Amino acid sequence: MSQFEKPITIRYRAADVSPPVAEGEMETFIVAVRSLREGGTVCFAADYLNRFPLWCSPPSVPGIADRLHPRVYIEDCHATGWFDHIPDEANGAIISPMLLASDQQLVGWCPVDEMAP
Numbered sequence: 001m002s003q004f005e006k007p008i009t010i011r012y013r014a015a016d017v018s019p020p021v022a023e024g025e026m027e028t029f030i031v032a033v034r035s036l037r038e039g040g041t042v043c044f045a046a047d048y049l050n051r052f053p054l055w056c057s058p059p060s061v062p063g064i065a066d067r068l069h070p071r072v073y074i075e076d077c078h079a080t081g082w083f084d085h086i087p088d089e090a091n092g093a094i095i096s097p098m099l100l101a102s103d104q105q106l107v108g109w110c111p112v113d114e115m116a117p
Contacts, residue, residue, distance in 0.1 A: 008115050010043065012108030019109060021050040026095075029109045031082065037103040045112070046098050049079045054095060082106065 012032055013019070021027045026049040034041045054077045082098040100106065 010110045010115055012110050015106040015108050018050075019048045019111075021048050023051045024053065025050060026052045026083075028085070028112055030112055030115065031098075031106060032108045033100065034105050034107045035101075035103055036105060041107065046109075047083045047085045047095065048109070049081065049083050049095070051078045051080055053077060054079050
């Protein structure tokens with residue numbers, strides 16, 4: 001396990017503020033998600049897409065709309081909102097909406113290049 005010699009400072013923006021990503025683009029950020037049941041907060045990388053064109057079929061999983069972050073929209077395979085980006089050998093990447101459990105809440109985001117030790 002790697003260890004940091006200095007703590008990392010992350011200055012989060014409010015979750016209700018959209019990141020400044022140009023239309024048709026995506027960018028990776030660090031997001032903070034709080035568990036309302038357990039009280040803890042976890043941080044991880046997620047992509048914010050702004051009308052980003054996806055090679056896809058619109059989601060048709062029953063109940064998926066209830067699990068998406070409320071600011072995720074997919075219209076004609078152009079996506080806006082928070083997404084997971086998983087490397088995939090066959091397709092280059094799998095980009096899927098960031099799903100939160102019913103007790104989880106997105107509380108903030110930070111540009112990766114602003115993280116400072």
